[in-house]
Amino acid sequence: MAMEGTIRCSANYVPLTPISFLERSAIVYRDNLSVVYGDVRYTWKQTLQRCTKLASAIAQLGVSRGDVVAVLSPNIPAMYELHFGVPMSGAVLCTLNTRHDSRMVSVLLKHSDAKIIFVDYQLLHIAQGALGLLSKTTSKLPLLVLIPECGISNNNTSSSGILEYEQLLARGNLDFEARKPTDETDPISLNYTSGTTSSPKGVIFSHRGAYLNALSTVLLNDMKSMPVYLWCVPMFHCNGWCLPWGIAAQGGTNVCLRNVTAKSIFDNIYEHKVTHTGGAPTVLNMIINSPPDVRKPFPGKLAVMTGGAPPPPEVLFKMEEMGFIVTHSYGLTETYGPATVCTWKPEWDTLPRDTQGKLKARQGVYHLGLDELDVKDPVTMKSVPADAKTMGEIMFRGNTVMNGYLKNLEATQEAFKGGWFRSGDLGVKHPDGYIELKDRSKDIIISGGENISSIELEGVIFSHPAVFDAAVVGRPDDFWGETPCAFVKLKEGFSASEQEIIDFCQKRLPRYMAPKTVVFQDLPKTSTGKTQKYVLKEQAKAMGCLSKKNKNITSRL
Template sequence: MEGTLKCSANYVPLTPISFLERSAIVYRDRVSIVYGNVKFTWRETFERCVKLASALNQIGISRGDVVAALAPNIPAMYELHFAVPMVGAVLCTLNIRHNSGMLSKLLKHSEAKVIFIDYEFLDVAKGALNFLSKTNTKLPYLVLISDSYRSCVDVNNVISTSENLEYESLLATGRPDFAVIRPNDEFDPISLNYTSGTTSSPKGVVYSHRGAYLNALAAVLLNEMLSMPVYLWTVPMFHCNGWCLTWAVAAQGGTNVCLRSVTAKGIFDSIFQHQVTHMGGAPTVLNMIIHAPASEQMPLPGKVSVMTGGAPPPPQVLFKMEELGFNVTHSYGLTETYGPGTVCTWKPEWNSLPPEERAKIKARQGLHHLGMEEVDIMDPVTMKSVPADAKTIGEAMFRGNTVMNGYLKNVKATEDAFKGGWFRSGDLGIKHPNGYIELKDRSKDIIISGGENISTIEVESMIFSHPAVFDAAVVGRPDDYWGETPCAFVKLKDGCYASAEEIIKYCRDRLPHYMAPRTVVFEDLPKTSTGKTQKYVLRQKAKGMGSLSRNSKL
């Protein structure tokens, strides 16, 4: 349009770096990070991040290089979320449950030039570097996070070459006047996140500065964060960069309460001690809270807002969290959508509904948040929206600025994911008359029994409602007559007992008979570190049981 001019005065590439720069001024003397007895202010956090960026620059890290991190929710992990982008590099946060073999594969795939290792995972890292040394001539720098405030680890005893360093020592070499390197284009990569491990082969998901900026602001709105919130880190920072809340808390000048190990006692103690206002976690974390022993529970000092996601939460879990005084917001997303992509926005008219009905509504995935352009349930072949009849199943698809750039070094997978101009999630769901979506299953988890589609989520929710059940997951088991039938893996509450026959009858009394499990196995469920059940492991177990034989129909 005539008279307009795009220039540095009216266009600056969006980047979360600006959140920290602003908070260092506006909230300079307010506490930014709490970790045990350790505290930093926003001014100190900014200064430390700038020096760390400078130190990385001095050892040869430059624009586009990958810097990896293997650490729990500790101050160093938080600082890396700003320091690495400040040097123009790409942060790759790795799952702390990876073994040496998987870690070596991801380091090789990402071509990380540096890896920051928390002392607790040093042996895993050394094993990974040993694997890498057999095929790579140049190994990444290893920077040990010795956690000197709590640990007596002697870096000289564990680091064997001059190219390897200790975190605080490296940071101390940085210059406080280092000129922060900003993205040339807001589509430039800011981080690399490998998918969580619910499937057996993680893919490298690339995030942009623009997407991270927008999803961080969306996270502020999703969590209804006012300025200076107190956020308890129960979501792993390595998972989708903590659902982008690493950057969101900085935007609001909040306090990050770091928790190395997530336990019910640690959660209640932290909430009480630090007056926590917000936290998050998968349904597994919520389940841990509601089943905490009375000796570990403490009355909440105020309303605590909790964002949950990662798996559809059973309505019973949501109801019990509400009883304890937590305000739960259900979101849904994937690594490819920077974490949360939808939110079940609550409407005042629902407050008058019975508690059980409220919980069922809250368990839905809702609609896209303000950072996402659109979400829909679509026929994956015709790419047309399914009817909003709460019964027609289609695939959940996303479109918007908070969808990944693509999969690192995997053009075909990227093209397949974006086929038809939408991101295909692989999740199956329905659309309610009010437009809210509700997931029914992953496409690979749906059980087809005698021609009937069985939602494992619905069966799991029913099993969860049994008073003796602590956790449950359902997969298909081969069946000679039906093709496959539901197989339930169940963990009971401490001190409780239920037989397989009792669980089966409980489900048959409340569900169509074909949906009730035919097999029940009592054992601990395999989990990712983000609390998701590894169903591919359970599918392998169910397959290994062999086929059931049936002489009569259900």
């Protein structure tokens, strides 16, 4: 109930939206660099002007409030501008995974009802293939806008009838008034999940959630004003963990990176005096295993936020030895990316190195944008005891949880069952309140009635000096139900046998947790660096069937 004498009006209430970050930075940091990409440079004043013209041009194309505008692009300046230009037009931004093939892109374009698709020139064939497939089922195709290499105009586009990005911007008006949300829970973006499952769902982000999570990521990255951020995290993934908006809030410089390689990372850090970056554990792995000839000195300590699967302690140690300060965060597409942070405590500084590594690999505590984080029994909804042993499902509640899944009310209701967002991840709660992820509920291995955490086993395998990458899944077994099967990629120039890996694990874990099978191969990845475990599970299942078939043949003989 409102107190007598209070009113809510435009003087004291404005719907939250990250569009306001750009408008402010164009005043406060107007002549500071906003975007850097090769020889291309933009200031914050220029970025606001370009985004305003982009929004105006999109509106001129007949896009209405709530319409979806898709983009298929790597981390280039246009991708950054679309994070503001599309919402400023009143539309909803849908960033598509750059590793999708034409079939998947066509499915997502149809599901989202996208009115426009912006496409980087290197991915044009994928988009054209998708539109070709889409034309077989509908006549309402999204308009294709080509993004050429930044700073280079493609003179062939006019004759081919394809609209080009800079041509579109030229149509826009600088006096266009941004169509900010009338309700801060209005959608700002649509993100299709790209995790370890094979069936993506459309996760709806709101202006309010994006605003709050952007500020939260700035805080958990300890970003002061004018940071220099190197873009290794794909902007299509949870809108770059909300940092396109967060960097704008602090008037920072976005160093765009088309291709993420160890050399490009070190070159850009050295040239632009990068202060912050981020990436999945695979990016950290790429850095620590980089050849000495590509490494360059840092201007100072460099903060890096990592998410996704918990980075093995060995990877964290090596990163810190190289001069990186690693912050471990955890979240899902449904929580706008980062939702928790393993906040470091000063009293941990004196602990043994191995203990520090285990502490740093925890998922930690919820950030300021959330309201609650808990580990609960998914059936009774009771909190598990904080004993670091009892497993439950990690659940979230707060303002940085998605609006829901597009056109999938049943899945939305299931995800919010009991008044909490159910992550599908299994974890434990430590006595100090910090949580630790143990596995996806579908990835936990149950062998002879014992629960085996694939994450814990992967961490041990990772610590083997010859191992570059590892993933563990369950392999069907007639006697045990299933047993751990490890898929391992070795470092270049190193060797190890199956038995050596098994023995290595048995010395460091209870014997039942050690893998019974080790397969040496490259690991299938999503574009965000997550291992596609469903692919490995199919391989393990086929191996189990083959083993069973061989046993039957032997018994018949």
